Amino acid sequence: MSGRRRRLLLKDLLRRAFGSRSSAPADSVSQPSERQSGQLEDPSAYARHSHGLEQFLANLASEEPLQVLDLGGVTQANVAYLTGLGHKLYSEELLRSVDRSAPADDAGQQEIESFLDQALGYPEASFDGVLVWDALEFVPPILLKPMVRRLQYVSKPGAYLLTLFHADERAELVPTYSYRILDGKTLMLARRQMRRPLQLFNNRAVERLFQDFQSVKFFLARDHLREVIVRR
Numbered sequence: 001m002s003g004r005r006r007r008l009l010l011k012d013l014l015r016r017a018f019g020s021r022s023s024a025p026a027d028s029v030s031q032p033s034e035r036q037s038g039q040l041e042d043p044s045a046y047a048r049h050s051h052g053l054e055q056f057l058a059n060l061a062s063e064e065p066l067q068v069l070d071l072g073g074v075t076q077a078n079v080a081y082l083t084g085l086g087h088k089l090y091s092e093e094l095l096r097s098v099d100r101s102a103p104a105d106d107a108g109q110q111e112i113e114s115f116l117d118q119a120l121g122y123p124e125a126s127f128d129g130v131l132v133w134d135a136l137e138f139v140p141p142i143l144l145k146p147m148v149r150r151l152q153y154v155s156k157p158g159a160y161l162l163t164l165f166h167a168d169e170r171a172e173l174v175p176t177y178s179y180r181i182l183d184g185k186t187l188m189l190a191r192r193q194m195r196r197p198l199q200l201f202n203n204r205a206v207e208r209l210f211q212d213f214q215s216v217k218f219f220l221a222r223d224h225l226r227e228v229i230v231r232r
Helices: 003-018 051-058 076-084 094-101 109-119 141-154 203-209
Strands: 046-049 067-070 088-091 127-133 155-166 174-183 186-195 215-219 225-231
Touching: 051 155, 051 215, 051 225, 076 088, 076 174, 094 109, 109 141, 127 141, 127 174, 141 155, 141 203, 203 215
Parallel strands: 067 088, 067 127, 127 155
Antiparallel strands: 046 186, 155 225, 174 186, 215 225
């Protein structure tokens, strides 16, 4: 085997093993796989009607291309759906960043800002919508309010944030999901793992968390998740 061929083979193996940075637009050519998180997904994935998704997408109705941020990592279904509408999708696997490098409980403001610059380092008013999913339940308390402020900073006025919260406020372990857009009103939820929430929110706590936003709207569902649309 020639030296050039060996180098190309090694490069291909490294690319497959480590992927590429996912904060580039999701319609670009190089994106990490959905399964690179190393978390096994539950084969019993299920579809659910999502009023929150309906409203989120209605707010993106535009002939101009808009910019959307997905905090659940790269999901091919979401890439295909949102780019199919003509929008640009950016992806960050927020919980992976939290697990790897979240500041300690006694961290100072500089450490917190440094983490946020790495995890959500976008210019002011970058996004017309943010798919937060259920990530905020697993963010350490020291990061929670600064992270919400950062989401407010990177969102345009009038942008929608779609968030989900588990309804059982006493649960010790809750499932985490990969959220996939099937159509304009349906999400497919594929379970990744059981995880201990760092905080669980009742409706009043959610309202306090987003008190500096224009509005907070709740959607009750028959399963264990509550959907919330937050307007920047």
